[in-house]
Amino acid sequence: MSRILKNRLFSGISWISLGICCLILVFLIAVIAWNGIKAINFDFLMSESRHFGASGGIYYQIVGSLLMVLVAALISLPLALGTAVYKSEYLKNSKLQMLSDSLIYGLNGIPSIVFGLFGLIFFVNILNTGISWFVGSVILAFMILPTIVLASYQSINSIPDHYRESALALGMDKWRVITTVLLPQGISGAVTGLLIGLARAVGETAPIMFIATAYSGARYPDSLLEPVAALPTHILALAQQATDPDALQAAWGASFVLICLVTLFSISALFIRKRTQILSER
């Protein structure tokens, strides 16, 4: 085959590949948006689900999902910031650095269902919490930990050394340097990481489906140790009765709301990252 022909063939195949990807993208977005918007109205968003979700709305599912991820954020953020500071400012041994990297990437790579198994064994059974939204929050907090640690580590570690040195030269002790010089910068990285983590956490089903959620009847929890309803597990329940058109309709509606939450978190992350980039360029 001549070289020119091969080059043409190659361009053709590349275009087709990208075309397939675009087609998939358009299909997914169209399906979710089209079916979702049809299913959504004020009533759907603000009322309780009935008949295992086939009728009624998803109000408590939204509440439950938001409650779980926001508490997960509260648990995860201080842990992650502390870890990032330690890794950046105290951990100087390169072997330990590598180990900590591996642990963080490893934690990030753990399949989400394994987190669910861990929660089921350790919290639900050994600590005997029973099915509890708070346990769900803790597990989600562990899941998003690596993302936040890496994001804040990067922004703390990228602060040039002369800031640290000149602050130390002013007679500040190390912790003062960390809280006044490094953390303000690190926080923006941490928040970016946090929002990206939340975008992922809010859609996770496998880690919470055994340990934190109820499929029907859950409203506002009265204590830490009660189940809540959540969007992803609600979609799961509805998808399993997909032959019922009402259930399917409700599933599309819930999916659309879930995607909106994910997008909200992602876009805020993007926005914060943009803003801090602009600030740091000044």
Place this chain on the structure above:
Amino acid sequence: MSEKHSTLKLIQNGLSKHPESVLKAINLSVWINDSLILNDINLYVKRNRINCIIGPSGAGKSTLIRSFNRINDETDGLRAKGSIRFNGSDIYDKDVDTSWLRSRIGMVFQKPAVFPVSIKANVLMGIRHHRKLTRLEELQVSEKNLKAVSLWAEVSHRLDDKASSLSAGQQQRLCIARTLAVEPRVILLDEPTSALDPVSSKSIEDLLIRMKQNYTILFVTHNIPQARRIADELIFMCDGKIIEAGPKKQLFNHPRKEATKKYLGEDICDC
């Protein structure tokens, strides 16, 4: 492709009006994202000479030399007007095969970019795509071109070693060897010694002087002593324009323009 070859040969054999000039730019202007980089360039590249483009950085030297084998096509936002003629035909014609063009007009860049394969595979990287080689031919081509750049003695016993194990100067000579292997008529060199130490630079300069018998060389530098050492023809560029061009002696000894005198004498450019 063979038709194109024959047309070009025809032109080469008699139709060309400037037999001593292989390559010429006519009214060439180049913009990158709407800023004018080259402003109405007219340039004749003399056959079997070292044609040396000299000028301060930012003068557009690189953009100009990169126009001659259309490697500029890869630059985002670049737009060109005017024409460049190679043996009489316009290289910016839309049915020109850039692969063929670049095999006729080879190029060596500022930083030696050896591919992460063996020394031999680097020499053969270009040629083996242009025509099929037997094992024996592969060895012959490697030997011939490595000898041409005086690298053979240093690497003949380790042709299968990684090319990255060579020194920077050796790497640059390897880059020249792989360009020669494609058998070009013209070789463009864009500051090929600026990343090298003086000894390696010297060996490349000697190499270029030997090469000009067989090739037409277009060479960019901002190093005035280097231009004085090796150039035959000098083209002084500044701010996207050619200020003055002519034989080296003329530009160094009797420049017509004040700016040329000042630049070549004091390395100051005030155009």
Place this chain on the structure above:
Amino acid sequence: MPALITDKVGKNYVLFSTLISAGVIFMILLMLLIYSWEAITQNGWQLFTTVWNPPAGQFGIASMLYGTVAVTVIAVALAVPIGLMSAIMISEILPGRYRVMVKSLLELLAGIPSIIYGLIGVAFFSLWIGNIFELDTGRTILTGGILLAIMILPIIITLSEDAIHNVPDIYREAAFGLGLYRHEVIFSTLLPIARADIAGAVLLGLGRAMGETMAVMLVIGSIDRIPSPVFNTLVPGQTITSKLGREITESAFGSVHFSSMIFMGLMLLIIVLGITLIAQRFIKLRSRLYE
């Protein structure tokens, strides 16, 4: 508070958070190991047989292992060629201004929760597969593989595009300067240079596909068996993850049944962790993780 004390409290706080963060992964491994111990001692090599029948005390996980490998192989086989060619297209052919747009769209795609992929799989893909191949049910191993391929496409494209794009321009110019055509430049210079990072991207995609639960669980049909012949993927199957998702709540905590399920989880964890850590050696995904 005196400065000396805050300094100390501060240091202890960061040390303590680091220990917790690092400890989680060991804790998870330890829990899974302890609770799969009973299955290992009770069943031994029986664990790797094909019969899973809890009432009869038979816990062979071979069908689930097969299912996991099969969907992963299908996903990778579909996603890698399409993903790699798309990455080449985005990095080397598409004009730069479209690159950012396409990449942000891909990130959007990557952000879709897996349960929604599952819903789309149930509502469309399984029906299509059923109709095209005239099957009784479109919930098959192939359906799971195709859905997974779509799910890992964005990560494969994004990471391998980065890898190719990061090859310095000097190599492109050198190769073009030798008169190579674009496909020759890409295949004989750029891809070999970016090889390690691309391998990392593929491995990460592979790990993702293996550990994915919700989408697979909804479309795979959930029947524990190895098809015959083994490459007939147009039948329902079961993966480790779908089995866990479906059955863990039906097993009593502390039973051999439960323990065997946890053993599967442990197998999955070890394989996926291994793949992730190898992938990490191939690429510096530090900056990508949170983008």
